[in-house]
Amino acid sequence: MDNKQSLIITDIKIKRIIVQISGENTNPELKIEKFLIRDYITNDRLEIAHIEWNKNQFVISFNLMSLDHQYPIHSGDWYLVGVDSLQKNHEVHPTQELIQRIQENTYHMTNQYHAYFDREPQHYYHVESQIDQDNLSYYLKIVYKKPPEPLTLRKKIKKIMKTKLKNLRQWAFVKMFDFFKCFNSPHGNRILLTSSSRSELSGNEKFVYDRMVERGIDKQFKISFSYKDSIKSYRSLLKKFTFTYKLARANIVIVDDYQPEIYLVKFLDHVKVIQLWHACGAFKTVGLERIGKPGAPLFDTHVHKCYTYMTVSSELSAQHYAEAFGMDEKKIVPIGIARTDIFFDEEYKKKIVPQVLDYFPQCRQASQVIMYAPTFRGVNAKTASFPMDMIDFDLIGDYLLKTKSVMLIKMHPFVKTPLQIPEKYKDVIIDASGFREINDMLFITDILITDYSSVIYEFSLFHKPMLFYAFDRMKYEADRGFYEPYSEMVPGKIVRTFEQLVDALEKEDFELEKVESFVKKNFKYTDGKSTDRIIDQLILGQIETR
Numbered sequence: 005m006d007n008k009q010s011l012i013i014t015d016i017k018i019k020r021i022i023v024q025i026s027g028e029n030t031n032p033e034l035k036i037e038k039f040l041i042r043d044y045i046t047n048d049r050l051e052i053a054h055i056e057w058n059k060n061q062f063v064i065s066f067n068l069m070s071l072d073h074q075y076p077i078h079s080g081d082w083y084l085v086g087v088d089s090l091q092k093n094h095e096v097h098p099t100q101e102l103i104q105r106i107q108e109n110t111y112h113m114t115n116q117y118h119a120y121f122d123r124e125p126q127h128y129y130h131v132e133s134q135i136d137q138d139n140l141s142y143y144l145k146i147v148y149k150k151p152p153e154p155l156t157l158r159k160k161i162k163k164i165m166k167t168k169l170k171n172l173r174q175w176a177f178v179k180m181f182d183f184f185k186c187f188n189s190p191h192g193n194r195i196l197l198t199s200s201s202r203s204e205l206s207g208n209e210k211f212v213y214d215r216m217v218e219r220g221i222d223k224q225f226k227i228s229f230s231y232k233d234s235i236k237s238y239r240s241l242l243k244k245f246t247f248t249y250k251l252a253r254a255n256i257v258i259v260d261d262y263q264p265e266i267y268l269v270k271f272l273d274h275v276k277v278i279q280l281w282h283a284c285g286a287f288k289t290v291g292l293e294r295i296g297k298p299g300a301p302l303f304d305t306h307v308h309k310c311y312t313y314m315t316v317s318s319e320l321s322a323q324h325y326a327e328a329f330g331m332d333e334k335k336i337v338p339i340g341i342a343r344t345d346i347f348f349d350e351e352y353k354k355k356i357v358p359q360v361l362d363y364f365p366q367c368r369q370a371s372q373v374i375m376y377a378p379t380f381r382g383v384n385a386k387t388a389s390f391p392m393d394m395i396d397f398d399l400i401g402d403y404l405l406k407t408k409s410v411m412l413i414k415m416h417p418f419v420k421t422p423l424q425i426p427e428k429y430k431d432v433i434i435d436a437s438g439f440r441e442i443n444d445m446l447f448i449t450d451i452l453i454t455d456y457s458s459v460i461y462e463f464s465l466f467h468k469p470m471l472f473y474a475f476d477r478m479k480y481e482a483d484r485g486f487y488e489p490y491s492e493m494v495p496g497k498i499v500r501t502f503e504q505l506v507d508a509l510e511k512e513d514f515e516l517e518k519v520e521s522f523v524k525k526n527f528k529y530t531d532g533k534s535t536d537r538i539i540d541q542l543i544l545g546q547i548e549t550r
Contacts, residue, residue, distance in 0.1 A: 010034050011086050011098035013142055014061075016133055018119045023131075023144070024065040025084065027098055032060075034096065037089035039064050041071075041144065043080035045381060045476055047393050050077065068119070068131060068146075076129065076148055081479045083136070083143040097141035127151040136478050174268055177248060181269045184252035190274040195543075196254035198230040198247070200263045205229060208260045208280035208315075211342035212543075215535045221544070228254075235264065256543060267306045278542050279314040284341050284461030285526045286324030287493070289485035293328045305330070313542050317341050317461070318528045324487050339541060340527075340534025343443065347465045348532025356444050363439060364448070366431055370410040372450040374509075377442065378473070379457040380416040381480075388418030394475050396502040401429035403506050412436040412445060416457075451514070453505065456480060460495065464523050465530065469514035470496035473505050495522035 010031035017024045029036060039052045039062075050071050056063045069076045086096040117133040130147040155163065197209045205213060216222045230247040232239055239247060251257065251266070259266065260280040271277060291308070294300040301307060308314075308329035314336045316322050326333040346352045360367075367373045376395075380388040395413075404411055413423060415437040423435045439445060443462055446452075452463045452470045455477075460470060472494050474480070481490060491498060495518040499505045508514065523530065529537075540546045 011036070011096050013084075013098045016142075017116055018131060018133070020119065021068045021121075022065055023068060024063065025142075026063045027061070029060045029062065029086075034086075035089045036062070036086045036096070038087050040085050040087065041066075041077075041082040042085050042095075043078075043082055044394070045080060045391055045479065046078075047391055048072075048078075048080075049085075050082075068129070077146055079146055079148045081134070081143050081145055081476075083141060124151070134478075177244070177265065178268055180245070180248045181252045184249050185272055188253050188255070188272055188275070190255075190272075192253070192255045193225045194250075194254045195225045195227045195256045195258065196230065196250045197227065197258045198251070198263065199259060199261060200232055200265065201235055201261055202231050203233045204231055207282055208342040209258060211345060211535050212258065212280065212538055215342075216539060216543075219539070221539060225256075235262070262307070264307075266310055267308070269310075271310060276312045276542070277310050278538075279308075279311045280342060280538065281314055281316060281325070282341075282343075283458050284317045284321075284344065285458060286321045286487040287458050287460075288456060289328070289487060291328035292330050293324075293487070294485065311335055313337055315339055315341065315534075315538055315542070317344070318526050320525060337542070338528045339537040340529045342535040342538055344462060344465065344527075345532045345535050346443065347446075347462065348530070353447055357447050360444050360448050364410075364412060364434060364436065366410050366434060367412070367448055369408075371408045372410075373448050374404075374409060374411045374451045374453060375414060375436070375445060375449040376411055376453045376473075377414040377457050377459050378416070378455045380418045381476075382418075388416065388420075390415060390419045390421065392421060392424065394502070396506075397426050397429055397433065399502055399506050401426065401433060403509060404429070404432035410434060412449070414439065414442055414445065451509070456484070456486075456490075460522075461526055464495055464519055464526070467519055467523070469512075469516045470494075470519070471505060471508055471514060472496055472498045473500075473502070474498055475500055475502075495519045 011027060011029055011034070013025060013027040015024075015026040039055060040049050041052065042049045050066075052064050052066045052071070054065045071077055084098055086098060088096055119129075119131040121129040126149060128147075128149050130145075132145045134143050134145045135141075136143060197205060197213060199207075199209065213222070213227070216225075216227075228250045230243075230250055232243075238244075247265075251269070254275065256276045256278065257266065257271075258278045258280060260282050266277065291301055292303075292305075295303075308331060311331065312335065314325065314329075314331070316325060316336055316338050317340060318338050322333055322336040322338050325331065325336050346356075378390060380390055382388040400411060403409070410432050412434050413436060415423070415435075417437075419437075423437070425433050425435060436445065442459060446459075446463050446466060449463070449466075450468060452459070452468070453473055454460060454470070455472060455474050463470065474490070477490060477498075477500070486493065495515075497508050497513055497515040499508055
């Protein structure tokens with residue numbers, strides 16, 4: 005993208021379904037061959053056929069309902085792009101003389117800059133003129149809500165039966181829980197470690213359990229376990245029975261993520277429910293912070309309200325999750341995240357580094373190991389994706405070969421699309437998506453490249469450089485949102501294009517000075533003793549949590 009003042013937009017009109025944009029080419033060396041609108045997430049390009057030139061001034065227009073191959077333009081952020089005929093596929097983004105006017109009129113919803121076509125609550129088409137504050141370029145924000153397809157009689161019956169069956173299962177679970185909890189003694193010593201999204205003991209729970217065994221504390225309790233592969237999977241009838249029995253009889257219940265079953269029941273007053281929340285820090289908005297956005301919970305949700313304690317890494321995180329989960333902040337204790345203790349454990353480092361290098365032998369002789377770990381796009385696992393064409397394999401491949409470096413690409417587990425790495429770069433660009441523990445990979449990583457992933461918290465403890473390739477920052481911020489302004493929060497240099505990314509690597513321009521303050525803000529403790537604090541303060545109750 006070229007953000008120089010060479011193409012200027014001077015007027016915008018949206019009349020019914022026609023968009024008309026006037027502008028001027030102020031750069032005589034720029035020869036615009038055509039205009040198009042581009043969605044950088046899907047990488048769809050729609051060429052605008054109607055262009056009128058009067059010397060260096062232009063007027064373009066297009067029909068919202070037919071530009072996309074005779075169909076309405078789909079939802080997305082569509083940037084206006086001019087294509088320079090003198091430079092192959094060189095794209096120029098017209099910048100704005102109307103920024104102030106558009107921003108002011110955003111609140112007045114005038115027809116000049118916006119169009120709203122509402123047929124019914126489930127069927128509408130909204131178009132808004134927007135300014136990308138990163139580079140002052142103009143784009144159309146389109147939200148196209150199609151009406152749901154009418155259900156056939158068979159599908160209606162199936163949906164009703166599915167709902168009734170779900171309600172019946174939940175009713176039976178609650179009744180069975182209420183029966184078994186009558187046998188829960190206030191003086192008991194039962195602990196249940198459980199998860200509805202892990203098939204086995206792992207993560208924070210494993211660190212806590214293993215440390216209890218090391219200290220011999222496990223002998224003071226009757227410890228049981230209950231796990232299942234994912235939120236969507238079902239326990240067998242026998243496993244459902246044993247899980248309910250263990251949950252109702254436990255004096256301490258330990259979880260480390262969202263677990264839907266425990267929000268359905270009412271625990272006895274003497275029972276501790278300890279949430280060892282898996283995420284470090286306060287990055288993206290979650291829970292009640294998302295009210296008004298996709299994926300927000302109901303106002304009166306019971307989710308997360310049953311915790312006696314929830315562990316986080318800092319006072320800032322405690323404030324964030326108190327708001328997100330609608331919890332009393334006194335229940336959210338900044339005593340640390342158990343799994344971060346490995347970053348301060350030299351013995352663990354000596355053990356794990358050879359194992360990781362055995363898995364990625366290309367990294368042994370590399371001058372530097374770069375890890376690219378972007379998050380997914382979409383609302384959840386079902387809709388998750390990543391725009392693979394935003395990775396310029398040739399550009400980064402040439403850099404890696406030149407510097408004798410290696411890049412590990414670790415896609416989010418939700419993203420199932422395989423990487424298409426060119427053959428000539430397969431020795432320096434490695435698909436690491438199949439490697440399970442990203443935290444173990446951090447031990448051999450010299451530079452982290454990400455966008456909105458919470459892995460930045462763990463990596464910051466190494467005090468190493470990070471780059472933030474945020475090519476869709478404005479859209480992501482609008483759709484998902486951040487707890488704090490993105491530019492003020494991330495501990496490294498933000499780049500928007502792949503060219504800027506490689507340039508920052510070549511110049512070693514990382515803004516590394518941001519890391520130290522980031523760690524101080526997001527970690528109350530950096531001593532490798534979080535697991536012991538969790539055991540002593542929350543399980544044994546020996547020390548006050550605040």
